[in-house]
Amino acid sequence: MTDAEKKKLLDCFVRTGAALLSCGAEIYRVEESVRLLAGAYGASDVSVFAIPSFIAVTLRFAPEEDALTDTRRIAQTTTDMSAVSDINALCRRAVAGNLSVESFSSQLEARLSRSALNRRFLPLVYPLIAGAFCVFFGGSLIDAAAALVCGLVIWLITDFFSRYGANAFFSCVAAAAACSTTALLFSLTGWTTGPEPIIIGSLMLLVPGVALTNFMRNLIAGDVLSGLIKLAESLLVAVAVALGAGIPVTLFRLLGVGV
Template structure:
């Protein structure tokens, strides 16, 4: 948990990798690259701000940098390194972060990496190779995730008060709408349209099932499917950012969560309205 604290719990000075009075620019650049890469993976996978900033600071300090200043936001990371040596200039690195996809496995792995990097004598090159490996890792096959999504939707349909028929239909509808959502994500469709389309499809299918199968009730099926797209990661992260004092990021993520929620409601609402106008159900 703390820099320089070994597994046994005894305080040991962190291993200094490079410190001989001057630090050449190449070396500094390599350190910056490594630290920012670690931060970028975490931020993209849905890490909190303080975790990203702490990881970058720890990695840089372990490389023997005296002063590290990090400013991280969901859309970019700024890092400045400086040494207390006469003639040494400060270097700054800005990394813009574009897309993000929740991958908690990567957060866990980078966390492990930073712990290892600060307590063992891993070189910068080894660290970079390790980060490349983490950033390219693909934990679960698509089919498994689709089944998991279906299971999730169906369990929630029953938890909200649905029946066995609702369970089965939510299973299939959840799988289909999750597939659509991944498909749209592959083509870089923005999150608002993605939420809207996925929820609209889920609602449409639920209404079709509810009208054709006896005993199926669409509110439970739809709300089960909605749970798949609920903005849980932005909500949780915005709360944790507020807690650690990162107001700007907390606000940004809260707005993101709100917009996603609006898109889900809009997708459901549009289809329900159209269905009523056509005459399928009476509200």
């Protein structure tokens, strides 16, 4: 194997790992996939280190050779389960059979190029989630109807902010504030059971419940650093949401509008 081929392999592995990380795969899956891939393509010594925002891969094809290292910084992570599933399947095929590096690389590239999340349905799905969680937290059907609007408001704001690459903390504060204002206005009509189920139901769209569980999973599984990063992230988002939702409530109270 020539040096160029080795470098190409390494680049391919790092890209695979980075792709998995950026679509929200678990840390152990990322590290294991890259390790198995490297083994399957003839590396004798592999070491992989991944945290949610970074991956480093070091390879050696024979014990006496110099090691090759490549790293990637992952700027943005989303949760795209289709991509995780497809890339995982591709890795399995590569490990099990004799897929050439070229075809592996081109298949990975093809999957990544259409990996943009399907955003078409989100304006329908966000209100649906808000309404469902409103009923879940004890709201009436009228509350759920108000939550539909709140869900739409949250989608509008988060979509607008993410389009212009705004800070996640800021976008969370703004979305939570707008959502809670809408809920309070609805509850002023007197038809709802109160603003509480509407607010908490729609805020489930922003609140980091899954991140909090994942932080514990990472921590207990031994990925302590990744766990702590996730913890800091979820605490920050939670503060943002509580702050954002709290501002209108306090304002309404100060203005003496009955809530």
